[in-house]
Amino acid sequence: MALQPDAAPWQSWSLERVALTLGQRFPGCHIWIIRASLMYLHKFSCYQNFVESNLFGAPEHSPDYGAVRHLRALLGHSMQRAGLPNPLPLLSGTSTPGPLPAGFSLTIVGFSKGCVVLNQIVYELAGARADPELRLFLDSVSDMYWLDGGHPGGSETWVTDKCALGELASSGVAIHAHVTPYEVCDPMRAWVGREHRHFIKTLEDLGACLSQKLHFEDEPASIENHFRVIQEF
Template sequence: MNKIFIPIICTFRLLAHSMHSTTMASLDSESKGNFKVPAGRPAAHILPKIEGTRGKENEMVFCCASASTQHVLYFPGDVQDYAELMEQDSHTRKWSKWNLEDTAILLSKRFPNSYIWVIRPARKFAGGFNCFDNFVEGDTIGTPVYSKNLTAISHLKALLYNAVKYVNQELQTTDGDFAKRYSRFMNQKKEDDLECEEKSSAPVVDAQLPVVIAGFSKGCIVMNQMLHELQNARQDEGAAEFLQQWKALYWLDGGHSGTKDTWITDVDVLRDLTDLQIDIQVHMTPYQSRNPQKPWTGKEAKIFMDTLQGLGAKIIFKNHFEERGPSLKYHFGILEMF
């Protein structure tokens, strides 16, 4: 585990996620009944495939700190994957520090008192390209084709609520050792008027807490798709209720392999975002803001931010590593800086 300290981490047995048998055979893990705990990674937990809408499923990584008061949903960028898979691939090994499990731990440090949910894309192309097919239509390598169809928001809500249901079931059926740890966890909430037995029988995770959504690099395409859906989402009872939970959106050096639509520039869509009256943060590095190989990205980002500011949105922008040139090293480094 990276050198990150988290005061209290919920640990529980997790179901072995569905992968190819050759991959599963290579995972270094300690078996416990029907569950597998990744060796040396007690803080981040790989959940089995979680169902969303219309039979679609995504694997997720869960990390939780004490007295959590919000959910943080994170969409990773290209290359990011499970630690074992990144180490096995010569093309991704160099960036294995940014694996999904350690990123979940890193986010737990950035967002203390939060339930962290890292959402793995349903499809990977050539080992590195993230394809978020369950959220947004795209080509072979996952370059998005945005639409106003209500797909991403509804699927994300279903994923979160079903993941919470799964976690609550596992936390309530674990052994006595965990029950003691959980009791200490619940005591952090200072609900002194409840008896310990009542605490341990109550749901551990509340699905209806405020929601923060963050995307890094390619992961930002899911957030962009959700913006296109906002108008229709307000007409759907379930989606509209989910929007009420949204607290903040974080764009972290957003980008993809296409030659346009890296950032939303449609004023009507951005007005819908402004109307939510939530916090918006944009963090960039020269890899996206002034990369000569894709000059449109920086131009679109400026339109995105200028338009939101003109509409009165609550937006914060910061350019990191501004003195450096475009670099994948600092592109990933934004995850430690924002």
């Protein structure tokens, strides 16, 4: 970031510093920061390893892309590389998977463009639950946090498909949506706010375990407050 003029002013929000912030937010937990697989022009995050995307990171969601499987494999391999005791076992592809480590629980947090990964997971829930290993992994997810999601596409910033949201609501996962005016009150991208409201309303109607908050609502929309939601959620 220090070498890139567009990124240098935002070094206080580097991956390393965000890891420290999340470590304070979730004390006693292992924190894994997953970097985008591609940084186009050094500034456009693209999570192609989780969801089909263009170079600028706008996603094309599909119910069978493989984000859940990729996250499961990535965490298992990372835990082994880090030498943690009782890591996630590698995927075996069997119909009778072995148990996960005792007490294993996962909280998934997406910020800004990274929320496309959470959205893709939501689209995959129905299919992933049909796989015994992935179902066991999904059952370990306790919370999912959407932090001021946004991307350069013209739609699907938030999941609005009722069937997909029905799977999320019935999963029992605690859903948290934290936003700022930077994303949901931008008149040039009015669809973001509409989709966010639709996401919240649909999940409420479905009886999901949901919490939501609009941060900095009395302050002008700014990219600084967009980043600050990482500290405030």
